[in-house]
Amino acid sequence: MNILVILLDGLVYSSWLFIVSTGLTLIYGVMRILNMAHGSMYAIGAYTAATIVGIYFNHGFVPWGSYFFFISGAMFAGIIAGLLIERGILRIMYGSDEVIMILVTYAILLILEDVIKFIWGVEGYFAYQPYTYLGRSHIFGISFTNYDLYLIIVAAIIGVILWLWLNKTRFGKLLIAVINDQEISVAMGINVTKVYIITFAIGCMLGALAGGLTAPGISIVPGMGIQIIIVAFAVVVIGGLGSIGGALIGSLLVGMARAFAVHLFPQIELFVIYGVMALVLAIRPHGLFVRAKVRKI
């Protein structure tokens, strides 16, 4: 058994999980909305990317150029969808209980599932060209696609950009202020509505980016958004809802646990993700990176 292969498999899967879950945790951290429609953003990103890849390669353009178009296309679709949802529905619901917001975003998820079927139909889409174009590398005795390996770098870049944005920019500091105390932030003159709009759009963009980056390696089919939200939820709960660092550690824990299970105990592969989640929550009910807070009355 080559432990390095297991670690690399775990790292690839963790990177994907981090990209998928980071938008979900960002939105919760700022807005206290557990955005179930994040799954739809993932699906919209994937479908948009597949459409762009299809058009791009049908026109016979140079393959390497496709990466720019399908990635930016997916991100753009995420921003537009996010703005429409936030301005169209969520702003009316602000102030509602967190459970109500879960139901609202779940309803949006279901509506968007049908919208996706209406636009793209029910038959699957492929966008494999960017996945195979980068070739493969022989590492630790077996081959990996370079596309999957680059995902590790992409996840790291996303993590660094988010960290810099939150910690080194003025807007990031405003965001942290809103995360810590919304009332005081309003009293200090921070435009919380603007912070909400931008955060939600960026969170949705990250969800769509995850879908766009995943699209080349899969068959894009209806229902994919609903499937993804479950695993993304497990990751952010492990790390602590609202914590970007928590999402990173949650992704690594789940990714590694799953890789070890697949290689050593394939029978428990399905159990292991939720087993890790249950174990973490039993020890730290608010997740690894979130401390229990005194509730304001």
Added chain:
Amino acid sequence: MVIAYKIDVKLYFIIKRRFGMNFFKRSFTVFLAILIGVFFTTANGFSKDTFRLGIVTFLSGAAAGPFGIPSKKAAELTVKELNQGKVPAPYNKVGIAGKKIKVVWVDEAGSATKQVEEYRNLVQHKKVDAVIGYISSGHCLAIAPVAEELGVLTVFYDCGTPRIFEENTYHYVFRTGLTATIDSVGAARYIVDLKKNLKSISAINQNYAWGQDSWHDFISALKDLKPNIKVKTVQFPKIFQGQYGAEISSLMMKPADFIHSSFWGGDLEAFILQGDARGLFEKQIPIFTCGEASMFRLAKQMPKGAIVGARGPFGLYAPNNKLNRWFRKNYISKFGTSPTYPAYKMVQAIFGLKSAAEKAAMKKKNFTQEDIIKAFEYLKFKAPSGTVSMDLGKGHQAMQGIAYGQYEIKNGKPTFVNVKWYPAKCVNPPDGMKSIDWIKNGMKGAKCN
């Protein structure tokens, strides 16, 4: 109608004897006779100009693309051609027994509870004369007892679990599709025939009833044929997982002669895309028991040499007969793509129902549902896949053979090479015996030559 007439005559004489016959009583008798006539007419459902057919298949969800939509297209084409009397003999009579077919569509997406509700709605409110449907085995298991309760002829066209007729006896339920047993037994026989010095096997199947049953049937059958077979790794990822990086690594680290998979739809396509990109299939031959449904979509992405099943003699494995030529030609010209096995299975169900109804109509002009059921039991009928014999499940379950071959592209078109055909009695247990018992007992009595 005959029953209604007999009751009317009896009623007429009873009232005449008991009360005599003045104008009022005569009028009452006639009114009652009409009521009874109307009741029996609608209860039997076969004296109208149209035959209302409920068709249930996946119109949304992950199973719609690979299975539901091809089935729907096949049904639309077949019903239209039947209603116009354009299908070749023996199906050149209009509709079903001269009655034009009117289809009521139902989406199979959703839970078994929802299917039962929809089924009741089809029968009790939409008043269908018969139902054809169901891809999911769970849905078939849930619907069969409800069909018995409501007493409506129901034809399962695709679901594969052998438990339907192996664990129960049904009067109103038939299945023109084949059981999943033949997929596994046929695949095991094929790889043993293909590689005489077969030593090892790996597998990746979805972690739910279909994937688990497929693997257990397959490995049990393979152990009958090759007792010393070595199992390298068996993976059961979650259904709709989509990401198979670690599973592919595991399969590559423990290479086997073949990799068995009953994956379908998006999962199958994702696994092939990811596995092919990593060179998984360069040294290990994959067996995709449901691969034919994705073959035309994947085309060049489908690994050359992959062993592909069509869950029976369907698709490119179907014989070159008149009905198959009619079906392929019309399907390709209308939809621009080759029909896959779910499409064939849908046509098979419609032809099975039509054959039974017309056999009943030949014996009795005003036939009833009971007459169709009698005609359907142990029926032999023609289909694009060849002759279908309803020889299992006390005459309610179809029995056919299966073919397997290896995928190749010739002249730009997907095709099969090294095709081998296994007759029905080679891959099916004898009637009355459970598939799993038959396999575990060494598939005794199988006739493969």
